[in-house]
Amino acid sequence: MNINDDEKLLYLANLIAVARADGAISPNEAETIHSAQKRIGARKTMLRKAESIAEAPDYVPSPVGPLSTKIANLEDMVLVSLIDGAIDQAEKPVVVTFARDVGVTNDQLAVIVAQAKDAIAESDATRTCPSCSASAPVDAKFCPNCGGSLEQ
Secondary structure, eight states: OOOOHHHHHHHHHHHHHHHHTTSSOOHHHHHHHHHHHHHTTOOHHHHHHHHHHHHSTTOOOOOOSSHHHHHHHHHHHHHHHHTTSSOOTTTHHHHHHHHHHHTOOHHHHHHHHHHHHHHHHHTTOEEEOTTTOOEEETTOSBOTTTOOBOOO
């Protein structure tokens, strides 16, 4: 992906903003953001700056770069939203608004969501139990170690 440093910064801020929409960034969301950071060639210092930008109370994710970058950013936002099992009710409007701003239709967004779900299923993604910190399959409702609820 060939985008400049300012675009990389906002790309990452968009991912962080959607992850923070429900109040906290889960370990799986943080790992997914870190993977995107590596993929777009952003330095770790950029990730820290992006966190500061996304934490501003008035920050609203907005499309950056050429259309291919905007779509990739949307795909990563969907992946971050789904990595814990489902798009949280607080994350959904952020993703839908961003998709609308990019010019993606509801049908196209549904395809992106389906592809992200398939990618997660194929990756053997796991999430961390909030009670005991054990690893559990991303689609599990209860921790296989302690039996605690994994639903947020």
